[in-house]
Amino acid sequence: MTWNPEIEAAFYPKSVAIVGASAEAKREGPRLGGGSGFITSLETTGFKGRIYPVNPRADEIYGYKAYPKVSAIPDHVDLVIMSIPATAAPEALLDCASVGVKNIHMFTAGFEETGNPEAVELGKRVREIAINNGLHIIGPNCMGLYVPESGIGTFPNLPKQIGPVAFVSQSGGHLNWYSHYGPNYGVYFSKGISFGNAYVLDSTDFLEYLENDSQTGMICMYLEGVKDGAKLRKQVQSINRNKPVIIWKAGLTAAGTKAVASHTGSLAGQEAVWKGFFAQTGAVQVNSLEEMAETAMTFLCLKPTRGNRAAVVSIGGGTSVSAADTCSREGLETPTLSSRAQNELRKFIPTAGSSVRNPLDTVSGLRNIDILERELEIVIAEPNIDMLILMPHLDSAHNGLNKTIDLLCNFAKNHPSGKPIVIVFHSFANDPWEAEQRARLKVELPQKGVATYASLTAASRALARFAQYHRIQREMKG
Amino acid sequence: MTWNPEIEAAFYPKSVAIVGASAEAKREGPRLGGGSGFITSLETTGFKGRIYPVNPRADEIYGYKAYPKVSAIPDHVDLVIMSIPATAAPEALLDCASVGVKNIHMFTAGFEETGNPEAVELGKRVREIAINNGLHIIGPNCMGLYVPESGIGTFPNLPKQIGPVAFVSQSGGHLNWYSHYGPNYGVYFSKGISFGNAYVLDSTDFLEYLENDSQTGMICMYLEGVKDGAKLRKQVQSINRNKPVIIWKAGLTAAGTKAVASHTGSLAGQEAVWKGFFAQTGAVQVNSLEEMAETAMTFLCLKPTRGNRAAVVSIGGGTSVSAADTCSREGLETPTLSSRAQNELRKFIPTAGSSVRNPLDTVSGLRNIDILERELEIVIAEPNIDMLILMPHLDSAHNGLNKTIDLLCNFAKNHPSGKPIVIVFHSFANDPWEAEQRARLKVELPQKGVATYASLTAASRALARFAQYHRIQREMKG
Numbered sequence: 001m002t003w004n005p006e007i008e009a010a011f012y013p014k015s016v017a018i019v020g021a022s023a024e025a026k027r028e029g030p031r032l033g034g035g036s037g038f039i040t041s042l043e044t045t046g047f048k049g050r051i052y053p054v055n056p057r058a059d060e061i062y063g064y065k066a067y068p069k070v071s072a073i074p075d076h077v078d079l080v081i082m083s084i085p086a087t088a089a090p091e092a093l094l095d096c097a098s099v100g101v102k103n104i105h106m107f108t109a110g111f112e113e114t115g116n117p118e119a120v121e122l123g124k125r126v127r128e129i130a131i132n133n134g135l136h137i138i139g140p141n142c143m144g145l146y147v148p149e150s151g152i153g154t155f156p157n158l159p160k161q162i163g164p165v166a167f168v169s170q171s172g173g174h175l176n177w178y179s180h181y182g183p184n185y186g187v188y189f190s191k192g193i194s195f196g197n198a199y200v201l202d203s204t205d206f207l208e209y210l211e212n213d214s215q216t217g218m219i220c221m222y223l224e225g226v227k228d229g230a231k232l233r234k235q236v237q238s239i240n241r242n243k244p245v246i247i248w249k250a251g252l253t254a255a256g257t258k259a260v261a262s263h264t265g266s267l268a269g270q271e272a273v274w275k276g277f278f279a280q281t282g283a284v285q286v287n288s289l290e291e292m293a294e295t296a297m298t299f300l301c302l303k304p305t306r307g308n309r310a311a312v313v314s315i316g317g318g319t320s321v322s323a324a325d326t327c328s329r330e331g332l333e334t335p336t337l338s339s340r341a342q343n344e345l346r347k348f349i350p351t352a353g354s355s356v357r358n359p360l361d362t363v364s365g366l367r368n369i370d371i372l373e374r375e376l377e378i379v380i381a382e383p384n385i386d387m388l389i390l391m392p393h394l395d396s397a398h399n400g401l402n403k404t405i406d407l408l409c410n411f412a413k414n415h416p417s418g419k420p421i422v423i424v425f426h427s428f429a430n431d432p433w434e435a436e437q438r439a440r441l442k443v444e445l446p447q448k449g450v451a452t453y454a455s456l457t458a459a460s461r462a463l464a465r466f467a468q469y470h471r472i473q474r475e476m477k478g
Numbered sequence: 479m480t481w482n483p484e485i486e487a488a489f490y491p492k493s494v495a496i497v498g499a500s501a502e503a504k505r506e507g508p509r510l511g512g513g514s515g516f517i518t519s520l521e522t523t524g525f526k527g528r529i530y531p532v533n534p535r536a537d538e539i540y541g542y543k544a545y546p547k548v549s550a551i552p553d554h555v556d557l558v559i560m561s562i563p564a565t566a567a568p569e570a571l572l573d574c575a576s577v578g579v580k581n582i583h584m585f586t587a588g589f590e591e592t593g594n595p596e597a598v599e600l601g602k603r604v605r606e607i608a609i610n611n612g613l614h615i616i617g618p619n620c621m622g623l624y625v626p627e628s629g630i631g632t633f634p635n636l637p638k639q640i641g642p643v644a645f646v647s648q649s650g651g652h653l654n655w656y657s658h659y660g661p662n663y664g665v666y667f668s669k670g671i672s673f674g675n676a677y678v679l680d681s682t683d684f685l686e687y688l689e690n691d692s693q694t695g696m697i698c699m700y701l702e703g704v705k706d707g708a709k710l711r712k713q714v715q716s717i718n719r720n721k722p723v724i725i726w727k728a729g730l731t732a733a734g735t736k737a738v739a740s741h742t743g744s745l746a747g748q749e750a751v752w753k754g755f756f757a758q759t760g761a762v763q764v765n766s767l768e769e770m771a772e773t774a775m776t777f778l779c780l781k782p783t784r785g786n787r788a789a790v791v792s793i794g795g796g797t798s799v800s801a802a803d804t805c806s807r808e809g810l811e812t813p814t815l816s817s818r819a820q821n822e823l824r825k826f827i828p829t830a831g832s833s834v835r836n837p838l839d840t841v842s843g844l845r846n847i848d849i850l851e852r853e854l855e856i857v858i859a860e861p862n863i864d865m866l867i868l869m870p871h872l873d874s875a876h877n878g879l880n881k882t883i884d885l886l887c888n889f890a891k892n893h894p895s896g897k898p899i900v901i902v903f904h905s906f907a908n909d910p911w912e913a914e915q916r917a918r919l920k921v922e923l924p925q926k927g928v929a930t931y932a933s934l935t936a937a938s939r940a941l942a943r944f945a946q947y948h949r950i951q952r953e954m955k956g
Contacts, residue, residue: 113795114829141795171796224799250799253806258814259799259837287807288800288935317591317619318649318728321702322766325734329765334733351592359737439913457766 013078020083021053045153086110105144142196143172163188164217186446331464491556498561499531523631564588583622620674621650641666642695664924809942
């Protein structure tokens, strides 16, 4: 369908009805499918509008007056959350339509994804009702919307903080996961959308909305199947110029394709087709939620890069060798520093047991803040270096650790070169102090705008994608 | 050289001299290169033998009587740790030789790895002295030995617990890293060996020793360059039948090759050559220390597998789709369960919002211990399933979590099928309670012998390698 401004009300509803809220559900823990769990989710995500439980066998649920059906509610309902058995869905949808309710999030599942012929027929009936009545169905078989700005959320305790990232996800579990996990990378959300079997509203409809949503500066997607591939390609190509689009396409392996069929009943499509899609759109491809979070953080923290040539500053000969291998495998180059730079560095870095070529192995630098500052300035000034990856050593014997971290953050955020500078805290020992510092910094730093990774693999993978995005953008802009 | 029983004394020395121990070094923190740091390392690793600091300008260091040179020590010295400038090495080596000292760990660096022509000459002179005097040099430019059984260690506070894994590493930093990091995976060590530039003793010499070392049941290696590739291949092929050999070969990328040259001055060799090496020997290839630890844990915890066909039991449709993709990418198959098994499962697992094909998406199972037990028994009995990957949900609302974990551990360790059963705690939300549980269980379970991974990628990567190892072994045996 073409985007309908009516649907805006689904994201910013003044009133929400929950069809299938159960009176017997216990309050203590939200239960998926219990229906009443959605009340708890709305409350804990900060929804301030009116809530109407719908259940013919209850007068009141969780302190809210209950109604036997949507048409009995004496108010216009901006959004219905439907949590009833699939067989009861057609009647409930017709009831919504009878009073002009348009926006329906169908949590209800049990259609073609079961493989059961009767359930497939039931799905067809639901589609038919939706089309005949102009219903904007989100789902079925999905978790619907997460909008921190309006307090809409279908999982309990979703983060209230608003950010610039939209997440369009064909999996509700992944929406929940990313909403909670993203903040570990400084990734917060404008809109989260789980759209399941996509009977009416598909990924392309949501993209149309997000393209013009001023709250959204970046779009992440988890896709299983797509109905109109040509439309999606055109949209992503256009949006990606202004708002980076990061896509995790599931089902690209044969095994994944099979699993997709039993999840959302979609056709996952062939790997070659999707290869072409990414080449043509310039969208950023990722293969897991962790990669999506890392990549989003990278785009949020860094200024555009001119290339993929990285300098790595670490400690240990073995580490620097592994660093070269890892960067290369993930798509970054690590060019040797110029003789001029090497000579400059050799003025204060001893020869034995160190390397100033690149990757740099300079124990003195990462332990002494003055040496570190001189070292970084020399490396960052190199014309054949586009970005800097710093691997500071965290150990309890390092008294100046906080000052070192401050220096690195200051470089990363404010260096006049504008070159991407990132930090890697790789897992080293089993010292609890070190583990705690690493865990703390890995979350704190991205929230301050400093891209920080748990491993060099993660960092170079994300930076290679970031560099590729900007290369394609430069090429497209001519 | 051919293995010499004299070298046994280097692993189990009664007396150690530290040449270059500095009187000025402060006691509070061991400093690499300070020389005296080695005293602290020996003490904290539990060395009970005699320690002799060697320094012509000190009478006593850290409470030990100091000697001006090794030849002045009134005792036979089983192992010398040499920590002096490269230019002073030839004289010190000749002094050792003059009193019949044979085993010398040269921490001293600054030879061909610097690229400096004078340093290259100096290296040649050191080799010459070693050969002429039959010295068993470990190094130079290395961290030497770690033997928890005899308390030998050159990094401070190395784990005292003894295990069946030997680690032969061309990088001292990696030896330190793995020694501390391995225990997080239940990996403890029989012998750790960092051999740096390998002037006399090379990886093949150490392998000869470890092949016959009754304390060693598995060998991990970090290699940059190899002097006698044919010999290594023959050795690994033979040892790998009885003691799995896991090799992290660095410098397989062009960038890595360059970095190897400036680290240990080795020639890293071509990727194609090493591909042949792994195919011929059946050794297990890994590409990082994390992968090495995961793989070693896998071999330590699991009985041999008949194949690579995995069942994955998780929660969430998106997660099960991703699971199929991930397994497939890493080299595991996820065959659909038989109709018989699916029908059995459907007797107690509701149809809507779940899948019993494989990967299984059964929220009911992973929350209810009785259902879980019935579910696992059905899946594990399937003839086309070789291994089970369990992804339990950790959340604070899950009251029966401890019982669930106990059940899973009991299955993993004691199930009569003998099929590999492993657990994945993937990072999900940012709930501190959950993060803490995950961190705790991820370390505790492997130490109880249950293979446990931080991500499905890690699990399927390790299991695919494990299955491949056993496939090759079966083929080789006929």
